[in-house]
Amino acid sequence: MILINGRVTSEIEVADRGLHYGDGLFETIAVCKERAVLYAAHLRRLEEGCRRLAIAVPKREVLDKEVANLCQGISQGVLKIIVTRGSGGRGYRPPPQPQPTRILSMHPWPDYPAVSSEYGITLRICRTPLGHNPYLAGIKHLNRLEQVLARSEWDDPMIPEGVMLDSQGYVIGGTMSNLFIVREGNLQTPDLISCGVAGVMRGFILEQALPLDLKVTEYSLTLADLKSAEEVFVCNSLMGLWPVRRFEETQYPLGPVTQRLRQRIHSQLSWGC
């Protein structure tokens, strides 16, 4: 089912600025036993994105009702919420009183193999870089051509994710995930000041680090840091946490920090339903 501004339909106005300029935001949310997982954190990021782009935040009670409606009877699925600035005339300048468009849709759970989560994955490097723009960094806006091009670089079904660097060569994350490394038993992850998406699962992991007595550093992570890491993992709201076992020529163990975090995430979120 798809709800557009509360109406069941599968078509939007062609004048929508989401189409013309990518002028909007989205959230991709795991649904488990009719429940939107980490829903409050997703809404917080959506609200932050709306604030940064000066798009009116959808009313909470309206969203809650529509989300509950879509999640009804769904044992496992993916809820996508898109909010655009709405329709407008031609030209980059936003119209004076835009009426945002709210699109909620339910999608099948992705058929990720269990081995990715349990044993780990192989990562490759992407050549498409991420451009710097602090005004867009962190939020999950609809300008995603960099990720589309990066994800088009390979077809190998045995490689589920690729590492993206920024235009200065620093590691930012995966095409659809955030990345952490373990060094001296503690967590390190790229800062997202200039580009990248501040994933909701990344935020949850940062919160879980404290009760697990792990220190976390956010900084400018280099390829050398990634290659010399003790452990590596990627995360997002659907995969949870995937250990990385190989990146190009470098191999990593299925390490203790990654295992502890993965167990904690899965127990906290009743992952996998």
Next chain:
Amino acid sequence: MILINGRVTSEIEVADRGLHYGDGLFETIAVCKERAVLYAAHLRRLEEGCRRLAIAVPKREVLDKEVANLCQGISQGVLKIIVTRGSGGRGYRPPPQPQPTRILSMHPWPDYPAVSSEYGITLRICRTPLGHNPYLAGIKHLNRLEQVLARSEWDDPMIPEGVMLDSQGYVIGGTMSNLFIVREGNLQTPDLISCGVAGVMRGFILEQALPLDLKVTEYSLTLADLKSAEEVFVCNSLMGLWPVRRFEETQYPLGPVTQRLRQRIHSQLSWGC
């Protein structure tokens, strides 16, 4: 009138990747006396964009017919062509055999005051930067949040355009235009290797420089270069060429090179119908 894949309608499928990721391209074309101005050059850029994003190029004879259909009876207007990768499932990875979406729409001619073209305009500086990505530079793709944010920075109707810098501080162009400066009687314009849109009017001006015996240099233009220029102008497919008379605290004359170029463009393109 709006034609979507040849059908008269004003709605598109919500699953279109143009909406989800800005996964597509567009062209904005002046229409004068039922004729799409610089049509061949617009199609060349659209084709180049399709090639760079690996989107199938719309068939020329289909486009020609649809464009002629829309331009019929239009004495002055704006034709917009959007080509997206088409509908797909969730996820950045393009579907294996996407069917591109082709959207043609006719819009009113913008009510630019004649004084902008004849006397010139005031430019301001934008704080929203343009991120570097050589894979996206030059083409007119649908990821336009940087321009939307930049154009949202001011409301003053007396200032029709703003200057955008890249993330390293170099001048790239206007929010909706390309920029040229005159130095020692010759033309200089930012190169668009790392970001920016290679405007069709910019390309036309580069071509016209030769018969006017003007040398052109494309390079990394600084704010100091802009401020110390003899003449400055901006251009796009709808405005043609607007002399710049003021940028922040700097004033410029209505200079001879700008005047010659403007006259040539207007006579070559029967501008203003």
